[in-house]
Amino acid sequence: MSTFANYNFKGQRALVRVDFNVPLDDKFQITDDTRMRAAVPTIKKILGDGGSVILMSHLGRPKGGPEDKFSLRHLLPHLKELLPGTPVEFADDCIGESAVNAASALKPGTVLLLENLRFYKEEEKGDKAFAEKLSKLGDVYVNDAFGTAHRAHASTAVIAQFFPKDKRMFGLLMEAEVNSANKVLKDTQRPFTAILGGAKVSDKILIIENLLDRANNLIIGGGMAYTFLKAQGHPIGKSLCEEDKLDLANEILVKAKAKGVQLLIPVDSVVADKFAPDAATKEVSNDNIPDGWMGLDIGPKTIEAFGKVILASRTILWNGPMGVFEMEKFQQGTKAVAELVAKATAAGAFSLVGGGDSVAAVNQFGLADKVSYVSTGGGALLEFFEGKVLPGIAAVTE
Structure with a gap:
């Protein structure tokens, strides 16, 4: 395991598991952004090194696939406010073609937010094949989601095995927790x-x-x-x-x-x-x-x-x-x-x-x-x- 603070992310696509499971009102406005703000220092360190950031998270408890009310698209405007001057893009999937293309085209200094991981039942099942597909989006894996650390899900507990030890690490929030x-x-x-x-x-x-x-x-x-x-x-x-x-x-x-x-x-x-x-x-x-x-x-x-x-x-x-x-x-x-x-x-x-x-x-x-x-x-x-x-x-x- 590498120490996050000592790692140089220059030219690297960092696949970061964050906990953006934030409460939304009936107009899809965020009522408490604590968890999003907590992830900002980790994101800024990667960007500051000259890397790019691919953010993955769940939101709510979707039942059988995509549901608009649980789309991470609703978080995009606020994420841009938290990262002023940073280009922030959105992929309407987390493992499909749109996600793969967006991740591979990502330029240093740019952030990509993936669609809700739980739109796939494989996430909560800890499916190995699903975790492997996610892993191919980034060069380095960073887990900064303490709020989900007790879940044996694909993006939290299974994905790390697809990265060598020096390419998997905790983010600043997880380290502090x-x-x-x-x-x-x-x-x-x-x-x-x-x-x-x-x-x-x-x-x-x-x-x-x-x-x-x-x-x-x-x-x-x-x-x-x-x-x-x-x-x-x-x-x-x-x-x-x-x-x-x-x-x-x-x-x-x-x-x-x-x-x-x-x-x-x-x-x-x-x-x-x-x-x-x-x-x-x-x-x-x-x-x-x-x-x-x-x-x-x-x-x-x-x-x-x-x-x-x-x-x-x-x-x-x-x-x-x-x-x-x-x-x-x-x-x-x-x-x-x-x-x-x-x-x-x-x-x-x-x-x-x-x-x-x-x-x-x-x-x-x-x-x-x-x-x-x-x-x-x-x-x-x-x-x-x-x-x-x-x-x-x-x-x-x-």
Whole structure:
């Protein structure tokens, strides 16, 4: 594997797997371009060396072939805005004649965007013949799509074998993602605190199991906290609860104690009489959630308790919100945690924020540049911290 920064792309066509799976509105306007902006430094380095760039990505989940609403053509105007002065072309296929001709005619300093890889079912199947056809478009393979690194697809895990080791590498984004994740898991400064939120314990069980061997503190918030509370015998009203995971929650509590991990569960909540922005709300102790009410955010005493631990930490991983932060009445807990993580970072801690909702939160509260690293990978980051080998990483490094 070559190191991207040291590679000279002069005269080379770089086939770059990016993650341009961005949200579009009903007029095909991009509502969040984070993933596209994240790929720009890699693209600019290749062009700056005198190479050309062929971009390949998926968009959405097309069912049986091409669908206009999933065409990467909709991203072309914004891609040109992100690369001012750079000629940006589009191929209406990713392996057919139009793609082959456009790639072979590509001049240095030019970018070519291929049509959606998932218009071919072979992409998600990890088809070797499809991967080989893609590989013929470029001289060098660059994987810069951390968001899809956990998928064993043709463009992420199979294609690398068609390039010699010195012609396959990670882009700058992928390098930063892997380095940041390794800084948390392997080069950990202690105390290490993991903050996990979101709706379900079942979504986070593997990451919890893995972190119990690594973290000093494990903070649990969001809807999943009420499964832990009910497991301990607390009344939770109409709060979210996975009834079939109560035993599992108790097992986690026992394991944490045995391993010397401080596991923090909310002590109070902001509860509501319905799941709506105009709900009646009150702050209650988690010993005293009334029947018919549901916990939708952590309360002030919990924020204070979590804050003491976060501010004393040297390494912080945050994945998942503390409540329904999309509604203003229930965003205080998530906002407070975001501010606490930022404050700890300013004091010298290394902080990694990952997962769609956590990333949305730090962006919403204007704190994305106040944490050490904001990951573009949701599922990929989770699987990395679950201790799994990600196919997109293994394909380039092994």
